[in-house]
Amino acid sequence: MTSFIAGLPKAELHVHHVGSASPRIVAELAARHEGASPVPADPEALADYFAFRDFAHFIDVYLTVVDLIRDDEDVRMLTFEIARELARQQVRYAELTITPFSSVKRGIPAKAFCEAIEDARRGAATEFGIDLRWCFDIPGEAGLEAAEQTLAVALGERPDGLISFGLGGPEVGVPRPQFKPYFDQARAAGLHSVPHAGETTGPETVWDAIRELGAERIGHGISAAQDPELVAYLAEHRIPLEISPTSNLRTRAVPSLDEHPLARLVAAGVPVSINSDDPPMFGTTLEQEYAVAQRLLGLDDAGVADLARAAVSQSFLDSSGKARLLAEIDAYTVRSA
Numbered sequence: 001m002t003s004f005i006a007g008l009p010k011a012e013l014h015v016h017h018v019g020s021a022s023p024r025i026v027a028e029l030a031a032r033h034e035g036a037s038p039v040p041a042d043p044e045a046l047a048d049y050f051a052f053r054d055f056a057h058f059i060d061v062y063l064t065v066v067d068l069i070r071d072d073e074d075v076r077m078l079t080f081e082i083a084r085e086l087a088r089q090q091v092r093y094a095e096l097t098i099t100p101f102s103s104v105k106r107g108i109p110a111k112a113f114c115e116a117i118e119d120a121r122r123g124a125a126t127e128f129g130i131d132l133r134w135c136f137d138i139p140g141e142a143g144l145e146a147a148e149q150t151l152a153v154a155l156g157e158r159p160d161g162l163i164s165f166g167l168g169g170p171e172v173g174v175p176r177p178q179f180k181p182y183f184d185q186a187r188a189a190g191l192h193s194v195p196h197a198g199e200t201t202g203p204e205t206v207w208d209a210i211r212e213l214g215a216e217r218i219g220h221g222i223s224a225a226q227d228p229e230l231v232a233y234l235a236e237h238r239i240p241l242e243i244s245p246t247s248n249l250r251t252r253a254v255p256s257l258d259e260h261p262l263a264r265l266v267a268a269g270v271p272v273s274i275n276s277d278d279p280p281m282f283g284t285t286l287e288q289e290y291a292v293a294q295r296l297l298g299l300d301d302a303g304v305a306d307l308a309r310a311a312v313s314q315s316f317l318d319s320s321g322k323a324r325l326l327a328e329i330d331a332y333t334v335r336s337a
């Protein structure tokens with residue numbers, strides 16, 4: 001990973017809340033709450049624990065980390081520490097995907113949950129100069145009950161940082177069209193639609209996300225590369241894919257990085273952003289994902305800076321915020337030349 005990437009101001013659009021709990025945060029959460037948890041507190045053992053047989057196994061492991069988050073103080077600490085790590089990598093703006101249903105189901109009241117993330121967001125802006133926004137996503141494996149509850153928390157609590165509505169969890173056995181009523185209501189309330197699709201199932205899931213859920217961006221969407229008509233549609237209608245290369249490798253969504261469709265999608269004119277998804281779980285960081293993308297796309301530093309500009313342009317930040325971040329990237333690239 002080059003020093004140019006390290007110092008480059010970045011924006012991250014696809015990174016999960018619990019999925020960003022670092023070994024240090026996981027150890028702190030495990031230590032806070034006695035009671036058996038399969039999640040090791042030891043960083044070495046945790047690295048082995050984060051080795052996934054397949055995507056379904058990844059979701060099972062993910063939910064054992066969700067179990068460690070027991071109260072609003074855990075939520076506040078986790079969110080603030082995620083912001084610290086993002087800011088360390090010169091991430092100036094991030095849209096963090098948060099799953100309120102999973103924590104409310106575990107006994108954290110929605111109001112306390114939202115106050116905790118908002119406290120952390122304000123603290124992170126002051127302490128680290130990072131601008132955080134929220135995507136509330138439906139954990140797909142929990143079905144329509146989760147959709148109902150996620151929409152209720154989104155529209156009922158409406159935390160200041162909330163800007164988008166998503167759909168995560170497994171795609172296999174979780175058809176997208178069933179969630180249309182919830183996405184319709186979220187969009188009508190002014191939230192942007194950013195469901196996952198085409199991560200572990202084929203292009204038809206991406207079509208469904210566009211046609212049924214009004215997707216403005218797609219989480220992953222990598223199987224679109226199998227359907228030339230879909231690739232052309234994404235390019236023509238400028239529907240960005242939020243790509244997380246190492247995630248796809250570690251969940252076995254792609255057999256190897258060299259076989260990742262990123263380069264084919266970019267060559268076909270599909271807008272993409274580079275993201276880390278669940279960095280500690282995949283043994284990566286956003287900086288490392290930029291280095292992977294630089295290698296797969298054969299980019300020089302100017303090309304890498306364009307990746308950061310693309311993420312800013314594809315974000316849901318307001319136009320003045322985008323202009324400010326793009327100017328920071330421009331100033332940095334001039335200084336680094």
Ligand SMILES: O=c1[nH]cnc2c1ncn2[C@@H]1O[C@H](CO)[C@@H](O)[C@H]1O
Nearest residue numbers: 016019062099137139168169196278
């Ligand atoms: O790469 C991913 N794909 C789909 N869901 C994911 C991913 N990373 C984290 N989650 C999270 O898995 C949970 C399932 O209940 C959801 O919270 C979703 O946000």
